[in-house]
Amino acid sequence: MELVEALAEALAQAATILPEEVVQALRKARDQEEGPARVQLEAILKNVEMAREGKLPICQDTGTPTFFVRFGVDFPKLRELMEAIPEAVRRATKAVPLRPNTVHPFTGKNPGDNTGRFVPAVTWEPISGQEVEIHVLPKGGGSENCCALKMLTPGVRLRSVKEAVVEHVVGCGGLPCPPTIVGVGIGGGADLAMKLGKLALLRPLGSRHPEPEVAALEKELEELINA
Template structure:
């Protein structure tokens, strides 16, 4: 019988493999939906090539992109889940094993020596954001972050009295400056909070949401308005022109300081990869059907 540490390590290894070889179902539906509406013939061809590439990668079990991303996790630990430190060690072991097996490209470089650690592990690598909650389970989200899209992230300290007006300009400016670099069509993530750390963490959480039509709330309507504006810029798939520059824009908000309105703007390429698993204290494993599926 496997120990809980071994169960976690194998489950995370599986989650890593699934995330780098297929996109979640909602992401696939978003790309198909925009492909049907695209009016530019070249953009339509690029979107159908992406759809075909997703199908081939899932069928062959090959990575969606040569950049399998920087390994990033959001881990929610129930207060009654045993072996909390062991769980974090198991995640690191799974990342090293996935790299050894060629599932993950070695993407972790020491910033001083410029030496690749070769294992995707090292100081603060993989990056693991931890949250605690009341419960028995361990919930793990694996979100590999491609360098092309992460490299165009922006942080704005906006004037608090005109925060929302300035946000619109900041979003459009970020998308224009990013151009083709994040491999559009992209998902644009906006986090708003009191501090830079808070805004960045909130923007990251946007990756956990699923693509769907927007509800009639003021924030969702703002998301839709900004998305529509982005899609009039003409950047298009891979920056080669067209209506489809972004597939979604999501905003997560937290209370701000009276003197600050800090906005983090992050991008994901069309390959918004994610896998989500929940492990019970008895070693049972739940796999999110939106992520573990075959296109």
């Protein structure tokens, strides 16, 4: 029961409280802008403040409940955790409340509690030891609709990767509800690349990849997208 309560609270916080580094980035962007852009950023910051104080969702689209779980192979409560995640989603959906976004793609049936086949979406990663680390990501539909997979011809240079990322982000425009945090996954098959792109969203805003070559690419992409 404690595990269910902790997970439900984590999901509630993810939907109602923006991480502090994101708030600071919004404030910095507001201070650098003028005209309509500044007005919009000011409105976003006001909305963030009201959501935190009122314990209300930041956005009416509270997303698809998504969990990333790194669990030790000797973690003693794995079965309990597997059962706790969907129950926590049901509880948070009712308590916050969260918008019931789980809809059967063929029948249109909505169970009303954000659960269903493959939902909540959970990615399990086994590690050594007994510890468990859980990340909660309420992935909104606007940003999810702007996800993309680009399969490049083998042997192309990094320039093609840059072009693919920049063209897609710029082409999406306002659809993902900017300001936009961009996650990019490179390499592997289609499923791995998409997974890496979503995992990148879990990193603290402003952090860089530990490999200097990748960190340099991140910096260049950020500059190109914002040019």
